[in-house]
Amino acid sequence: MNSNNFNVIGKGVVRVDGLAKVTGKCKYLDDITLPGMLYSKILRSPHAHAKILRIDVSQAEKIPGVRAIITEKDIPNIKFSFNQNLADKLALCKDKVRYVGDEVAAIAADSLEIAEFALDKIQVEYEVLEAVYDPEEAVKSDCPVLLHDEKENNIAFEFHNEYGNVKEGFEQSDYIFEDQFITSRPAHCCLELRGCIAYFDDFERLCVWTPAQSAHTLKKELSIIMGLDENDIHVINTLAGGSFGSRLVMDMKEPIAAWLSKKTGRPVKIVNTREEEFATAKHRYPWVIKLKTGVTKEGKILARHINIILDNGAYCDKGSNTISYSYIFFTSLYNVPNMKNDAYLVYTNKAMSTAFRGFGNPQIHFSVESQNDLIAKKLQMDPIEFRLKNIVRNGDITCSGIRISNCGLEDCIKTAAEKISWKSKKSKSGLEYRKICGNKRKGIGIAIMIHSGAGTRYYGYNSTETFIKVSKTGLVNVITPVPEIGQGSMTVVAQIVAEVLGITVDDINIQNQDTDIIPYDLGAFGSRTTFICGNAAKLAAEDTKKELIKVAAKYFDTEENNIVFENGIVYSINNSDKKIKFKELTKYSYEKLGYPIAGRGKYYDEVATKIGLIGNYELASPENSYGCQIVELEVDLETGEVRVINVVAVVDSGKTINPITASGQIEGSVIQGLGYALTEHVIYGPKGEILNPNFMDYKILRSTDIPSMEVYFVEAGSLLGPFGAKGVGELGLVPTAAAVANALYDATGLKFTKLPITREEVLKKCGVLS
Amino acid sequence: MSKYYPIKINVNNNIYELKVKANETLTDVLRNKLHLTATKKSCGTGDCGSCTILIDGLAVCSCLVLAVTLKGKEITTLEGLNRNGKLHPIQKAFLEQGAVQCGFCTPGMIMSVMGLLGKIKDRIPTEEEIKETIKGNLCRCTGYKKIIEAVKSIF
Numbered sequence: 001m002n003s004n005n006f007n008v009i010g011k012g013v014v015r016v017d018g019l020a021k022v023t024g025k026c027k028y029l030d031d032i033t034l035p036g037m038l039y040s041k042i043l044r045s046p047h048a049h050a051k052i053l054r055i056d057v058s059q060a061e062k063i064p065g066v067r068a069i070i071t072e073k074d075i076p077n078i079k080f081s082f083n084q085n086l087a088d089k090l091a092l093c094k095d096k097v098r099y100v101g102d103e104v105a106a107i108a109a110d111s112l113e114i115a116e117f118a119l120d121k122i123q124v125e126y127e128v129l130e131a132v133y134d135p136e137e138a139v140k141s142d143c144p145v146l147l148h149d150e151k152e153n154n155i156a157f158e159f160h161n162e163y164g165n166v167k168e169g170f171e172q173s174d175y176i177f178e179d180q181f182i183t184s185r186p187a188h189c190c191l192e193l194r195g196c197i198a199y200f201d202d203f204e205r206l207c208v209w210t211p212a213q214s215a216h217t218l219k220k221e222l223s224i225i226m227g228l229d230e231n232d233i234h235v236i237n238t239l240a241g242g243s244f245g246s247r248l249v250m251d252m253k254e255p256i257a258a259w260l261s262k263k264t265g266r267p268v269k270i271v272n273t274r275e276e277e278f279a280t281a282k283h284r285y286p287w288v289i290k291l292k293t294g295v296t297k298e299g300k301i302l303a304r305h306i307n308i309i310l311d312n313g314a315y316c317d318k319g320s321n322t323i324s325y326s327y328i329f330f331t332s333l334y335n336v337p338n339m340k341n342d343a344y345l346v347y348t349n350k351a352m353s354t355a356f357r358g359f360g361n362p363q364i365h366f367s368v369e370s371q372n373d374l375i376a377k378k379l380q381m382d383p384i385e386f387r388l389k390n391i392v393r394n395g396d397i398t399c400s401g402i403r404i405s406n407c408g409l410e411d412c413i414k415t416a417a418e419k420i421s422w423k424s425k426k427s428k429s430g431l432e433y434r435k436i437c438g439n440k441r442k443g444i445g446i447a448i449m450i451h452s453g454a455g456t457r458y459y460g461y462n463s464t465e466t467f468i469k470v471s472k473t474g475l476v477n478v479i480t481p482v483p484e485i486g487q488g489s490m491t492v493v494a495q496i497v498a499e500v501l502g503i504t505v506d507d508i509n510i511q512n513q514d515t516d517i518i519p520y521d522l523g524a525f526g527s528r529t530t531f532i533c534g535n536a537a538k539l540a541a542e543d544t545k546k547e548l549i550k551v552a553a554k555y556f557d558t559e560e561n562n563i564v565f566e567n568g569i570v571y572s573i574n575n576s577d578k579k580i581k582f583k584e585l586t587k588y589s590y591e592k593l594g595y596p597i598a599g600r601g602k603y604y605d606e607v608a609t610k611i612g613l614i615g616n617y618e619l620a621s622p623e624n625s626y627g628c629q630i631v632e633l634e635v636d637l638e639t640g641e642v643r644v645i646n647v648v649a650v651v652d653s654g655k656t657i658n659p660i661t662a663s664g665q666i667e668g669s670v671i672q673g674l675g676y677a678l679t680e681h682v683i684y685g686p687k688g689e690i691l692n693p694n695f696m697d698y699k700i701l702r703s704t705d706i707p708s709m710e711v712y713f714v715e716a717g718s719l720l721g722p723f724g725a726k727g728v729g730e731l732g733l734v735p736t737a738a739a740v741a742n743a744l745y746d747a748t749g750l751k752f753t754k755l756p757i758t759r760e761e762v763l764k765k766c767g768v769l770s
Numbered sequence: 771m772s773k774y775y776p777i778k779i780n781v782n783n784n785i786y787e788l789k790v791k792a793n794e795t796l797t798d799v800l801r802n803k804l805h806l807t808a809t810k811k812s813c814g815t816g817d818c819g820s821c822t823i824l825i826d827g828l829a830v831c832s833c834l835v836l837a838v839t840l841k842g843k844e845i846t847t848l849e850g851l852n853r854n855g856k857l858h859p860i861q862k863a864f865l866e867q868g869a870v871q872c873g874f875c876t877p878g879m880i881m882s883v884m885g886l887l888g889k890i891k892d893r894i895p896t897e898e899e900i901k902e903t904i905k906g907n908l909c910r911c912t913g914y915k916k917i918i919e920a921v922k923s924i925f
Contacts, residue, residue, distance in 0.1 A: 014865055014866060015870065018864075019865065021873030021876050022861040022864045022865050022870060022873075022880065023808070023848070023849075023851075023852055023861065024807070024808020024809075024848040024849055024877045025808070028810075030811065031801075031807035189908075190910060191810070191812045191818060191872070191909075191910055192810075192812070193812060239873070240872060241810075241874030242874060242910050242911060243872075244910070273814065274812065274815070486871040487871065488871065660867075661871075663868075664868050664871055664911075664912055667912060667915045667916065668871065668910075668911045668912050668913040669913075672913075695813050695815075695817035695818050695908060700910065702905050702908065702914075703900075703901040703902075703904045703907070703909075703914040703917070704901045704902065706901075706913060706914050706915065709915055
């Protein structure tokens with residue numbers, strides 16, 4: 001089937017959850033009230049590091065309307081982390097608190113007002129301890145602060161790997177570049193505050209309602225921390241008001257609500273305030289990167305050694321995965337024969353970080369792509385020419401063993417350069433292009449990227465299933481694990497099924513909420529759902545179609561291979577005058593043949609069982625996606641203001657299933673990427689308190705801040721993806737910060753190596769501020 | 771725990787007689803007392819615009835308004851736009867232009883645009899006016915481009 005023959009794929013179909021959203025009828029977690037529901041608040045640590053000497057809840061318990069209070073004494077002494085071998089966090093602190101916001105106690109009351117009032121009456125006596133906030137201090141062997149007494153030092157996890165021999169590579173190089181890059185601590189800033197409702201049902205099974213990115217994983221995590229049988233838990237995945245990685249790992253609210261519900265026998269709701277969200281809903285890992293690169297005078301990169309210190313915060317979450325995952329892509333954007341990574345995940349007395357759109361790749365790309373422009377300048381090469389000399393192309397095998405295929409990277413670069421007229425603009429670089437206009441300078445910068453386009457296999461599992469049942473009246477119920485976090489995954493699944501069955505998305509009903517019903521899946525991350533859930537949906541639709549073909553062959557009294565499904569109509573090619581509507585065919589099947597219709601699709605990724613957390617990178621992802629961004633900007637040297645004028649983003653995410661939702665993913669992530677580059681950073685005060693826990697002081701871009709944006713898809717294809725599609729959700733912000741820094745380098749000749757590049761940073765670098 | 775005050779307000783052309791506390795915000799009254807949950811709560815400090823509604827035709831953050839001050843006011847929420855089951859042109863435009871992703875900012879965003887439509891009457895707004903109108907409405911998903919295009923498309 002060539003692309004011109006598609007009826008639904010590649011079309012800007014209106015999203016299936018759109019109507020409920022524009023009318024405000026859809027219910028997010030905090031819009032739901034269950035009968036008898038109690039409201040909970042969590043008492044959090046005001047100190048960055050302190051011993052808990054005494055907790056007294058007696059005054060709080062006396063307040064009318066307070067139904068339960070829990071502390072660590074009421075819960076099992078089980079520590080948890082996303083990687084359970086790094087488990088270091090109790091749901092409620094026992095002897096010590098380790099960051100401002102750490103959970104100490106929780107109250108369930110008749111109203112939020114009562115819960116808030118009672119919270120103030122819980123008395124906790126602390127002995128404040130010295131704290132450490134700088135990971136470069138915390139990593140030192142003589143650091144006086146130790147966060148976790150059972151550990152020898154503050155290193156939570158380390159990672160060392162080498163492909164080839166970087167020492168030899170550096171020796172063979174003509175030039176060695178050594179640079180340090182520091183990335184920032186952005187918050188996800190989902191507009192929907194994190195929350196959950198928990199209750200025990202009639203059969204004493206725990207039910208948790210929450211907008212999870214990975215409902216099945218949450219179920220497992222709850223069973224671990226609560227010491228419950230996983231079979232006694234189910235999760236209802238509510239519609240998410242943004243996620244961006246923040247909802248992939250259990251928040252302690254979920255077990256806390258469950259314990260409070262157990263104690264009271266009533267449903268319990270907990271929802272963050274915005275301030276709590278900034279303080280405790282986790283951030284993007286801040287990295288300190290030392291990058292050493294060896295190149296020949298002809299511009300071939302021979303060796304690259306990255307040394308990373310990650311600020312883990314007080315507890316482990318997704319840090320170890322972030323390191324190993326992003327290293328895959330460090331090794332596979334360019335052909336570099338010798339590569340090495342030494343990474344340290346270091347405890348500090350700050351909030352935890354977690355997954356955030358791009359999962360380490362924005363940090364990796366900021367360092368690599370920024371340094372590439374320094375190298376190109378030294379070699380007096382155009383940055384594009386330098387990249388084209390080194391990028392991966394189809395058939396290449398990287399030092400980590402990854403065989404490059406379905407790679408549209410070169411097309412992305414060439415398309416972006418052409419669309420923005422790179423040659424004419426860049427050739428005017430230097431004094432001519434930077435014509436002085438008062439104190440303003442203009443610049444243009446490029447960065448390229450690679451990201452997984454089909455999830456990764458290193459959880460040892462990358463499969464899923466989809467079930468379809470077709471009703472007598474022709475409604476196609478698709479039971480899929482795909483979480484809707486705003487990215488439009490329900491619509492993509494509906495389009496895939498509609499295309500196979502020759503119907504429209506209006507004939508489809510998506511069921512994707514209850515873990516008791518939906519198939520097992522790892523969730524929405526790694527830009528994987530279109531590929532993984534999409535493949536399973538396509539297989540299920542094809543299985544369903546086989547059943548429907550049998551029915552149609554009987555109806556038309558013809559061979560099965562004569563049957564065609566098209567635009568809601570079914571006919572036989574040897575007599576196309578006689579037609580039956582899809583809905584009438586299903587009725588015929590149930591009523592005349594007594595034959596029910598259902599289908600099942602299993603996307604089985606057997607290779608996933610062969611890969612561990614470290615190593616076997618040649619098998620890391622079934623497909624990769626690629627991209628290139630070019631940024632034009634203007635900087636005012638007197639005020640430090642950076643005004644981004646235009647961003648051209650070109651993406652190879654295979655066949656585009658829905659151009660509206662796909663371009664929406666890129667536009668949205670480019671703007672997040674500009675925020676990452678220029679404004680977003682959670683700032684800590686001297687006592688470990690967050691100084692900007694609100695949208696006035698933490699600056700995410702507003703409508704008046706956005707540049708013009710052009711998005712293009714090169715559609716290099718995918719042999720394995722549904723209709724040739726690969727993932728698109730995270731691509732847009734991976735290269736953006738580097739492209740901005742490179743444009744500033746072009747404009748000013750100054751290399752900005754620390755994010756975010758705020759006005760203050762610009763003025764410091766320009767020498768206006770000391 | 772505190773005193774209640776009687777108020778009579780008109781929300782989406784329905785008259786409600788309520789008793790509210792002095793510190794109750796309009797957001798909480800709409801969501802908790804009238805079960806009109808399209809109006810969202812996200813920051814509670816007027817910085818994000820998720821709770822935007824119309825008071826006598828003006829777009830306002832309902833989290834910054836105390837319900838007790840609203841005697842006799844006419845309030846419109848997103849639920850008030852599509853009575854008779856028909857979408858307002860701005861809702862249709864948001865749907866068709868891909869201006870909705872997670873949807874959480876959508877109610878406030880649409881109500882801010884409604885405020886603009888009421889203000890400019892039949893005049894076509896400039897792109898700058900549209901951007902200024904929704905400047906107080908944060909969207910973390912779309913990058914605003916398709917929202918601005920949706921507003922332009924209705925003229």
